[in-house]
Amino acid sequence: MGINVFLAGVMQGSKVELAIHDQGWREPIKAILTAHLPTADVYCHYTQHPQSVGYELPQVRQTLEDGNRRAGECDLLIAYLPTASMGTAIEMYEASRNGAAVVTVTPLTANWVVRVYSDAVCPDLQALHDLAESGELAEIVRRKRGEP
Numbered sequence: 001m002g003i004n005v006f007l008a009g010v011m012q013g014s015k016v017e018l019a020i021h022d023q024g025w026r027e028p029i030k031a032i033l034t035a036h037l038p039t040a041d042v043y044c045h046y047t048q049h050p051q052s053v054g055y056e057l058p059q060v061r062q063t064l065e066d067g068n069r070r071a072g073e074c075d076l077l078i079a080y081l082p083t084a085s086m087g088t089a090i091e092m093y094e095a096s097r098n099g100a101a102v103v104t105v106t107p108l109t110a111n112w113v114v115r116v117y118s119d120a121v122c123p124d125l126q127a128l129h130d131l132a133e134s135g136e137l138a139e140i141v142r143r144k145r146g147e148p
Contacts, residue, residue: 003037003141006071006100007044008091009080012053020053025080025105028125033078036132043070067091072098076141078128081106081114092117101144103128103137119144 011020023046033040045067052063071091077100079088096102096117104118105128119140122128131137
């Protein structure tokens, strides 16, 4: 089963300064997907735009809108939210409203966006690994696609 995956997650969050949160979570998620969903085609917006925090406004708008479009076209969006993220919330919404599965890695289980748009919530990366290893992650995607 070929799966288009969009990696979403906090970048700027609530930072006041022109800076981003640690992005070290991306490689472990890619490794989980490689091991347990080997046919997944993983798109990582940060990998494509590692210096985006310094973009000028026209490029910011283009990059944000491209990410939202891509999120809306995926089969599976994995959101990493150790803290709230407005951009990730939009991506989760776009993915969900277009029928994609949304799996969120977060302790923010009371957050409305997490509650409304997540098909599964994992408290940490180990729980995501366990979900993938058990086959349940692939099953969530199959159900959302309407496949047996």
